[in-house]
Every structure is written in structure tokens, then in C-alpha cells.
Amino acid sequence: MKCTKEIAGFNELDEAVKRLDFRSAVRDVRRFNYICALLELLIGQQMTALSGCAQKVLLAMLEEVARYATTSHHNPRGFHQLLNNLKALRAAERSAYWGGPLGSQLLWHQNTSKIEKILNMAAQMQIREPNPDSYPKLLQLPEECIREIILRLSDHRDLTASAETCEQMASIVGEQRVWRELTKFHFTPQQIDIAMPKSNDETDWKTVYHTLKKTYGLNEDRQYAEMLSLCRYCRCLFWRSLGHPCIADQCPEFRARLQEAGGITAPSPVPPSAFLKFFSL
Structure with a gap:
């Protein structure tokens, strides 16, 4: 392709982020995890190598994620993972090269102020329990309803966390059906056949799932409601x-x-x- 001004203008990361309206996409529950995964890849040493415009746009996205997560309490685990990477970024900004960080001092000062603002927002985040007068509670639902909710979780970490809450949840999460459906959701029948035990013993689907996850990794296409x-x-x-x-x-x-x-x-x-x-x- 010819290196013209018009083509270059549409190939910048910050331009693509603006045109695809990523900041508004943060407030869409279908796209939230996608945006968080993108930010997680960018935050860190790689972000310090981006252009000044791209850094400003991405930190603005991160601030929008923080505002949405603290008000809606949606996906706090993903948000806290971003915060851990953000703290590493703040430490990287303080690294000295010939007496100061690479890039404009004004830019790094603005970035540091934005990062501190986001971390302060996160520090004030509190997950409040539901109103004690609201009914029914989750555990007051019929066991069949609770099982259907558990079957719709696509992340094994959510299953593990659910099992740690009480004996009833641990009993449901420990069912072979739950791990079998999770395995079939993430992996193809051909992959499952390879990991299935050759003996006639009863299949431990939790072991099969973790074996396949270690061997093939999780399919990115299945991790996001929309991409x-x-x-x-x-x-x-x-x-x-x-x-x-x-x-x-x-x-x-x-x-x-x-x-x-x-x-x-x-x-x-x-x-x-x-x-x-x-x-x-």
C-alpha cells in the first residue's frame, strides 16, 4: 500500500479506538470483558511505548472501566486484575532513564495523575450485600434453579468461588454434569475424545476440563459475549x-x-x- 497521509491516519490505534467507540462499549455488558482483556494486554511495559495520543485514549478507557465497575459492581475480578497491572505500570513510569522517564515530562505527569485518580476510585469500591428485606435469596430458590444458574457460568474460577460459599453450592458445583457442560462449551468433541480416559472407570469431568485447558488453552471466541x-x-x-x-x-x-x-x-x-x-x- 502507498504510505499516504490518509491511510496512515486510519491505521493509528487511538484513531481505531475512537471510531469503534470503545469508551461507550465499556458500558455495554456484552463488550465489557472484551475491553478489559484489550486493556490488560496493553497496560504494562507495552503501554509505555505507545504514542502520547494512544496513551491518553487508553487511560480514558480505563477510567471509564473504573467508573462503570465501581458503580455497577460488574466483573470486579477482571477490574482488580487491571488494577494490579496498572500498579505495575505506575512503577514502570517511575523508572529512570538518564534521570527521568522516557517521553514528555508533561505527558507522564498527566498519566500519573490519571492513574492515581483511577486507583483512588478503586479504593472506594465496596461490594454491598443485597437488601436483607429482599426476597427470594439465591439459596432460597429451588435447587433446580440454582443448578441452571451454575450451568451458565463459563469460567471455572466462578465455579470454584461459588463452591466456597456454602455446602449446598459446593454440592451442586461438584456434580459431574456441571463440569461436563463446561468442558463441552470450551472444547471440541475431537479434543475431548483425546483427553477421555481409556479405562471403563467413571469419567471425572473436572479432571478432563483442567487437562484440556492445560493442553489447548481456552478458546478466546467463547470468552466474550461479543467481539x-x-x-x-x-x-x-x-x-x-x-x-x-x-x-x-x-x-x-x-x-x-x-x-x-x-x-x-x-x-x-x-x-x-x-x-x-x-x-x-
Whole structure:
């Protein structure tokens, strides 16, 4: 591609973040985990190498995450993981090279002020218990309802935490069905067949799950309610729930040629790690 000013302007990380409206996406429960995963990849030593504009945009996103997490109490574990990385970033900013941090002193002063503000917001975060007068409580629900709630958890850490709350939850989480459904959610039948024990003993699905997780890792496509998508025709990044004006929809002739070639291909999902590969970081 020609290195023109127009093309370069659309390839900057901060420009992409603004055009995809990541700050508003933070307040969407479907996209919150995606944004947190992206920030987790960027915060740290890699963020100190970003341009000043990108640093400002990403810290603004992080502040929005902090504001949303402290008010809604949504996904506190993911938020605390970001805070741990943020504290490491603050320590990196204080590292000295020839008497001071790399980059503009004004920029680092602004970044430090923003980081302190976010950490202060996190320090005031308190998870309040439900109103004691509100009914029914979780454990007052029929066991079948509690089991259906547990079966919808997609993270084994949530299952472990649930089991530590009381004996009833531990009993439900310990059921083979719970770990079997979690295993089938994250792994393909071919992968499961490889990890299945060869003996005729009863299958321990919790062991099978952790064996597969250690061998293959978790599928990124299954960890987020919504991800960015890449159109195969107009090369446009977009949130799938919002869609985009694709050339395949706007041009009847182009759509007809696609149908003759075998049909329209679905957009490709773009995990956070793949999104960052679009930029020279």
C-alpha cells in the first residue's frame, strides 16, 4: 500500500479506538470483558511505548472501566486484575532513564495523575450485600434453579468461588454434569475424545476440563459475549451487533458474483490479541 497521509491516519490505534467507540462499549455488558482483556494486554511495559495520543485514549478507557465497575459492581475480578497491572505500570513510569522517564515530562505527569485518580476510585469500591428485606435469596430458590444458574457460568474460577460459599453450592458445583457442560462449551468433541480416559472407570469431568485447558488453552471466541468482527469484503472492523454498510449489501452486482462463487462468507471474529496485531506496537 502507498504510505499516504490518509491511510496512515486510519491505521493509528487511538484513531481505531475512537471510531469503534470503545469508551461507550465499556458500558455495554456484552463488550465489557472484551475491553478489559484489550486493556490488560496493553497496560504494562507495552503501554509505555505507545504514542502520547494512544496513551491518553487508553487511560480514558480505563477510567471509564473504573467508573462503570465501581458503580455497577460488574466483573470486579477482571477490574482488580487491571488494577494490579496498572500498579505495575505506575512503577514502570517511575523508572529512570538518564534521570527521568522516557517521553514528555508533561505527558507522564498527566498519566500519573490519571492513574492515581483511577486507583483512588478503586479504593472506594465496596461490594454491598443485597437488601436483607429482599426476597427470594439465591439459596432460597429451588435447587433446580440454582443448578441452571451454575450451568451458565463459563469460567471455572466462578465455579470454584461459588463452591466456597456454602455446602449446598459446593454440592451442586461438584456434580459431574456441571463440569461436563463446561468442558463441552470450551472444547471440541475431537479434543475431548483425546483427553477421555481409556479405562471403563467413571469419567471425572473436572479432571478432563483442567487437562484440556492445560493442553489447548481456552478458546478466546467463547470468552466474550461479543467481539469485534472483520468483514472479508470491505476489510472493515465493526461490532457485530451494530453491523456495518458492507459493499456486499450495497452493490447488487457484487452480491450476485458472490452468490455465484459459493455464497457470502461470514465475518471473522477478532479477539483482543488479534486486534492489536493490526498495529505496529
